[in-house]
Amino acid sequence: MPTTSPHDPKARELFDEMARWPIFDPHSHIDPTRPAARNFDEVLGYHYYTELAHSAGMPAELVSPNLDPETRVRNLAGYLDRIDNTVQYSWLLEIAKTFHDFPHDRITPQNIGELYDRAQRSSSGEAWDREVWKKSQLEAVFLTNEFDDPLEGWDPQKYVPCLRTDDLVLKLHEPTTVDRLRRATNVDVQDYATLRQAIGVLFERFVKRGARACAISLPPDFAPYRATAKRAVTPVRRAIHQMDQRPDEHDEVRQVVFWTLAEFCAEFRLPFDLMIGPIRNVYPAGVAGGRDLFDRRVSLHGYRELFNHFSGVTFPVSTLSPDAGGELVAYSWIFPNVIPMGHWWYSNIPAYIAADLRARLQAVPKVKQVGYYSDAYKLEFVLPKFNMFRRVLAETLADDAVRGQGWSIDRALELARLILLENPKRIFSRAGAAS
Amino acid sequence: MPTTSPHDPKARELFDEMARWPIFDPHSHIDPTRPAARNFDEVLGYHYYTELAHSAGMPAELVSPNLDPETRVRNLAGYLDRIDNTVQYSWLLEIAKTFHDFPHDRITPQNIGELYDRAQRSSSGEAWDREVWKKSQLEAVFLTNEFDDPLEGWDPQKYVPCLRTDDLVLKLHEPTTVDRLRRATNVDVQDYATLRQAIGVLFERFVKRGARACAISLPPDFAPYRATAKRAVTPVRRAIHQMDQRPDEHDEVRQVVFWTLAEFCAEFRLPFDLMIGPIRNVYPAGVAGGRDLFDRRVSLHGYRELFNHFSGVTFPVSTLSPDAGGELVAYSWIFPNVIPMGHWWYSNIPAYIAADLRARLQAVPKVKQVGYYSDAYKLEFVLPKFNMFRRVLAETLADDAVRGQGWSIDRALELARLILLENPKRIFSRAGAAS
Amino acid sequence: MPTTSPHDPKARELFDEMARWPIFDPHSHIDPTRPAARNFDEVLGYHYYTELAHSAGMPAELVSPNLDPETRVRNLAGYLDRIDNTVQYSWLLEIAKTFHDFPHDRITPQNIGELYDRAQRSSSGEAWDREVWKKSQLEAVFLTNEFDDPLEGWDPQKYVPCLRTDDLVLKLHEPTTVDRLRRATNVDVQDYATLRQAIGVLFERFVKRGARACAISLPPDFAPYRATAKRAVTPVRRAIHQMDQRPDEHDEVRQVVFWTLAEFCAEFRLPFDLMIGPIRNVYPAGVAGGRDLFDRRVSLHGYRELFNHFSGVTFPVSTLSPDAGGELVAYSWIFPNVIPMGHWWYSNIPAYIAADLRARLQAVPKVKQVGYYSDAYKLEFVLPKFNMFRRVLAETLADDAVRGQGWSIDRALELARLILLENPKRIFSRAGAAS
Ligand SMILES: [Zn+2]
Ligand SMILES: [Zn+2]
Ligand SMILES: [Zn+2]
Structure with a gap:
């Protein structure tokens, strides 16, 4: 019996x-x-394993990119017993069993060689991609594309582009950002007007290539307000030319670029995914992908002006701090354009999912809930992560709806299908878009 | 079987x-x-339904006050399937079944006409009031009376007056407030001294008419401190005469009026209900009653000076943000005059009630807990909302007390009766009052 | 059947x-x-009983230190029925039954005399100490020693010294602190250099006498940063000589002393227990030990510089506010040197323990979790408090591991033993220390 059931x-x-x-x-x-x-190195290289093993005592060097893949895997395997209580470990085991017929119940230094061999697909890459896709019954997977991604070489109905905008908002003052933007758009970005023009080119191209969302992750100290292009003209020019900026000027730049993105989301009917909370590089000595944390003192009240002004833009919101879930329920319950979306990163463990999900099912209109997303880097993780969520959803519905309110199994499944499939398809359909 | 059981x-x-x-x-x-x-328009007009339907896509105009009641009801009914997962919808269904013998399990555009007809009581108003009162087994319902409410025309033993003071504290600078106060008290309010005198008149009248509580809702940026009348003299006069005020002067006015109210609560032995957290009009385009939210960054530590200074005043406290419940447990555990009161608004759903209630039952003296209040606008809602709470209470006691600690059913019921009936009756009895 | 089971x-x-x-x-x-x-006065004198009874209406004078022990006990017994719902009351009953063969199920004014007599051990003190130790199966109990504790007169393998440093950091400006420090170290403390020298002497002595931890409790407004001794020279000298200080100078002193302590923890390989959150004397009119509370607006993000700089120091962290648990999970998941330690004070009730524990078991490497500590003032409390935790742990493992993931009972017990016994022994072993 798979323990996911x-x-x-x-x-x-x-x-x-x-x-x-x-x-x-x-x-x-x-x-x-x-x-x-x-x-299997590409599986075990997922930051959850390297960071948890590192947190449990593994030196970061043991998973250095300079090592060969099998060595990294063997090194990390020596520490897996220290984290075999975690839900992340359970994803790993489900991958090993589902995709690689791994017969054991724990991954150990003794059997890691066997698992490494079983998971070796370097010669059958694309066939393996298709096999994982099919076995997981994937219908569509949204991507996270940098703004200068060429967006070519795949079927955008299956791998749906999504414009990630962190660099534009948070790193406009870094020289590479503006250079990349110029190259990606052929616009000679020199000031706010040309910046805006370039961003318009990006949206045009992304939408033409099938993008169905714009996304950004924002630190807790960011609270959007209606930035006036006029006031931002000078700070934006200074940022583009890498001139020194005061903190308030730097914030002005973040604000005006963010607001401009929201305007384009409105124009192009793109939902704007807000992923609120992370602070980058809080633990600089950590492994790659395992350095970011948060300050839990953040409130959606800081986003009120945005939600009000852009009533035509849908904002699927993820919050990072586990104690922020109640506020997201309340804001989704009131604002038509705020959507509680999935369960993210440090909040993506069954204990927090169960608490948040139960509240959302009790207080947020059912048509507004986007149940889950994988946040995966490799296709193999989509299934076990979704299964974790499906399980919590099944347990919550069995308790609260079937036993708790006398719902039929069918009615409970209707609700599950809505939040797992129908809502995300509708919400990310660019309904009403001209193009 | 009613699904509330x-x-x-x-x-x-x-x-x-x-x-x-x-x-x-x-x-x-x-x-x-x-x-x-x-x-049924007066049932469906409860802000929970209009705001949830609006959040789920219903244009606010469809429930405009300009429409006739049946049209509003039919309009809203078209959106009820989008929110039929919510606990608020379950109250609605319980009302339809309990009070109107509604035979169906969902309210739809097809059967809303039938329900509207069944719930039509315009010709039998007062008899219907009595029937709902009796069927709900109501003993007393506290009101929320504006300070200039004439307080006449009903039995104050059944409908217990409560002096609501938001306008005095938060809107003294608005011209209507002072005008209303002058008319209500016959005091020529011109400065702090006459303001104080007028407030004294209000307390006198409210208490004479059977009031058993004073109440206020306070925004997260309010942290009461001992305001000196002397320092507040000028700002109060400027507020009364609608002169411009700096933010610090405006806060000074809020502070001194609030402190004055607490002084009268002490004098008249009235509990002072503090409802902490809401920010008004966060979503101005929302439906009536569905525009307020909160900023979760608020702490009861901001109320320490108040709790210490007025050791003779009982403060039943409600907090709005679902993550604030733990702090209320701790403050009620330490301060004799802090009472955790019910489960409020955005925290009033079973998921949050269950978490808060379990902690209160484990850590707050049982004699201090006020289990629940309805916050209802129409009498029909009192029963389903109390039933929701009674159910969570029953489940919590079955788990934690009966199975968990081997309590008898009788002992568990004794505790339930204490927090549902005996505590609120004693706490709101004005015990020790001279009058 | 004991209700703890x-x-x-x-x-x-x-x-x-x-x-x-x-x-x-x-x-x-x-x-x-x-x-x-x-x-039994030394049992009932635990602040939980006096503060809960006081919160429930008992005047503080009824447990005044000026009264004789039996009177205090009788006075308090008159209020115990008001708090017999609390988990703290359940500890009391478990003590009465386990250690004093108390035959009743509630402690009342009628039977308190019997219990007082049964618990009378003034003539058999040390034998009784040994009996409680044995009955509780204690292996080691860590102490909380003031820096000037002579540390003599007991077996440090059983009663393990721990250097408590609150006074040095938070009260250096008080005259008694420096006097005590001079006497304890024979260092003529006059400035930062001699202060540092004295602190070194303390560490030397504590470690020689078997100390295995340094500990401090810190208020929510404290956020450690790398204090430079140079900048702190003047404020430290002014504090030592009780001269007036500006708030920023006072913070400078706290910072440099705290940082210095962390440096010695690194040198002596002592874990540094951080107990984050309490604000002292929030309710000054409360009973002894029942005056402290917290402001929940605090974040571990304020500790990032400390955790990064002292990568060689282990920081077992306890947080006070019940809503802070999620952040501690995340910081423990990322930082190798951050250890989630037990469940503290206002968070030490089954409702909060269960929520926090479930998340820790799902997301923090198992080798990093320190399950529980008693925080007890008298030996009798160690067993019932640990039993409370063991029970929540047993229920969580039965649900999530045994039924939830198909673990064997043995595997679940292995995990329990790790967090209850093996981890704390290893983490507090001063592994790698030279001495
Ligand atoms: Zn992501
Ligand atoms: Zn209300
Ligand atoms: Zn302690």
Whole structure:
């Protein structure tokens, strides 16, 4: 019996049905030209394993990019027993069993060689991509594309482009940003007017190539307000030319670029995913991908002006701090354009998912809930992460809806299908867009 | 089987007994001259339905006050399927079934006409008020009276007056406030001394008419301190005469009026209900009653000076942000005059009630807990909202007390009766008052 | 059947086994020269009972230190029925039953005399200490020693010294602090250099006497940064000589002393317990030990510089506000030197323990978790408090691991043993220390 299946019979009945459904994944970091893992190093290289092992005592050097893949895997395997209590470890085991017929219940230094061999796909790359896709019953996976991504070489109906805008908002003052923007748009970006023009070119191209969302992650100290282009003219020019800036000028630049992006989201009918909370590089000595944390003192009240002004833009919101979930429920309950989206990163463990999900199911209109996204870097992770969520959803519905309110299994499954499939498809459909 | 009844047999046993008890409701917004709904528009007009439907896509115009009641109801009914997962929808269905013998399990555009007809009571208004009162086994319902409410025309033992003071504290600078105060008190309010005199008149009148509480809702940026009348003299005069004020002067006015109210609560032995957290009009384009939200960054530490200074005043406290519940437990555990009161608004859903209630039952002296209040605008809502709470209470006691600690059913019921009936009656009895 | 035993059979099986294990208690306030209670007043004098009874209406004078012990006990007993719902009351009953063969299920004014007599041990003090130690199966109990504690008169393998440093950091400006420091170290403390020298002497002595931790409790407004001795020279000298200080100078002093302590922790390989959150004397009219509270607006992000700089120092962290648990999970998941330690004070009730524990077990490497500490003042409390935790642990493992993931009972017990015994022993072993 796979341990992903719930113990409670009603919940199992719900889960087993959900497990037959396709997966529509509205946010990931998959590389569409290399979606599945070519070897087990690309699985174990997921930051959850390196950072948890490092936190448990593994020196960062043991997973250095300078090592060969098998050495990295063997090094990390020596520490996996220290983290075999975690839910992240359970994803790993589910991958090993589902995709690689791994027969053991723990991954150890003794059997890691066997697993490495089983997961070796360097010679059959694209066939393996298709196999993982099929076995996971994927229907669509959203990408996270840098603004200068050429967006070519894959089927955008399956790998759906999404314009990631962190660099434009938070790093406009870095020389590479402006250079990349000029090259990507052929606009000679020199000031706010040409910056705006360039961003317009980006939106045009992304939408033409099938993009269905714009996305950004924002630190806790960011609270958007209506920036006037006029006031921002000078700070933007200074940022573009890498001149020194006072903190307030730097914030002015972030504000005006962010507001401009929201304007284009309105124009192009793109939902704007807000991923609120991370602070980058809080632990600089950590492993790659394992250095970011947060300050929990952040409030959606800081986003009120944005939500009000852009009533025509849908904002799927993810919050990072586990104690922020209640506020997201309240803001989604009131603002038509605020959508609680999935369960993110440090909040993406069953204990927090269960608490947040239960509240959302009780207080947020069902048509507004985007149940889950994988946030995965490799295709193999989409299934176990979705299964974790499907299980919590099945248990919550069995408790609260079936036993708690006398719902039929069918009614509970209807709700599950809505938040897992129908809502994300509708919300990310660019409904009403001209193009 | 009504779905309000718990599934677990022990919990059901507890719930079934509680369902036989009268209801003592220490906070509502009932209009005592028109307590029950004359038609289903007055039920569906509760902001929870209009705001949730609006959040789910219903244009605000569809429930405009300019429309006739039946049109509003039909318009809203077209969106109810989008919110039929919510606990608020379950109150609606319980009202339809309990009070109107509605035979269906969902309210749809097809059957809303039938329900509208069934709920039509415009010709039998007062008889209907009595019927709802009786069917709900109401014993007393506290009101929320504006300071200039004439307080006449009803039995104050059943509809207990409560002096609501938001306008005095937060809107003294608005011309209507002072005018209303002058008319209500016959005091020529011109400065702090006459303001104080007028407030004294209000307390005198409210208490004479049977008031048993003073109440206020306070925004997260308010942190009371001991305002000296001397320092406030000028700002108060400027507010009364609608002269311009700096933000610090405006805060000075809020502070001194609030402190003055607390002094009168002490003098008249009135509990002072503090409802901490809301920010008004965060979403101005929302439906009536559906525009307020909060900033979760607020702490009861800001109230320490108040709690210390007025050791003789009981402060029943409600907090709005779902993550603030733990702090209220701690402050109630330490301060004799801080009472955790009910579960409010955005925190009033079973998921948050269950978490808060469990902690209060484990750590706050049982004699200090005020279990619940309805916050209802129409009498029909008192029963389903109390039933929601009684159910969570029954489930919590079945788990934690009966199974968890081997308590008898009787002992668990004793505790339930204490927090549902005996505590609120004692706490809001003005014990020790001279009058 | 003791009500500490879980109702669920799988949980009971786990609990019953854990109940056979020894207890290793890494933080308490036990007086090693008088560890067990000589009479029931020393049990009921625990601040939880006096503060809860006071919060429930008992005047503080009824437990004044001027009264004789039996009077205090009788006075307090008159209020115990008001708090018999609390988990703290359940500890009391477990003590009465386990250590004093108390036959009743509630402690009342009628039977308090019987209990007082049963618990009278003034003539058999040390024998009683040994009996409680043995019955509780204690292996080691960490102390909280003031810096000038002579550290003599007990076996440091059983009663493990721990250097408490609050006074040095937070009260250096008070005359008694410097005087005590001079006497304790024979260093003529006059400035930062001699202060540092004195602190070195303290560490030297504590470690020589078997100390295995340094500890401090810090208010929410403290956020450590790398203080430079140079900049702090003047403020430190002014503090030592009790000269007036500006708030920023006062903070400078706190910072440099705290940083200096962390440097010595690194040098002496002592874990540095951080107990984050309390604000002292928020309710000055409260009973002794029942005056402190917190402001929940605090973040571990304020500790990033400390955690980064002292990568060689282990920081077992306790947070006070119940809503801060999620952040501690995330910081422990990323920083190798941050350890989530136990469940503290206002967060030490089953509702909050269960929520925090479940998340830690799902997301923090198992080798990093320090399950519990008693924080007890008298030896009798160690067992019931640990039993409370063992029970929540048993229930969580039965739900999430055994039923939830198909773990064997043995595997679940291995994890329990790790966090209850093996981790604290290893983490507080001063591994790698030269001495
Ligand atoms: Zn992502
Ligand atoms: Zn209200
Ligand atoms: Zn302590």
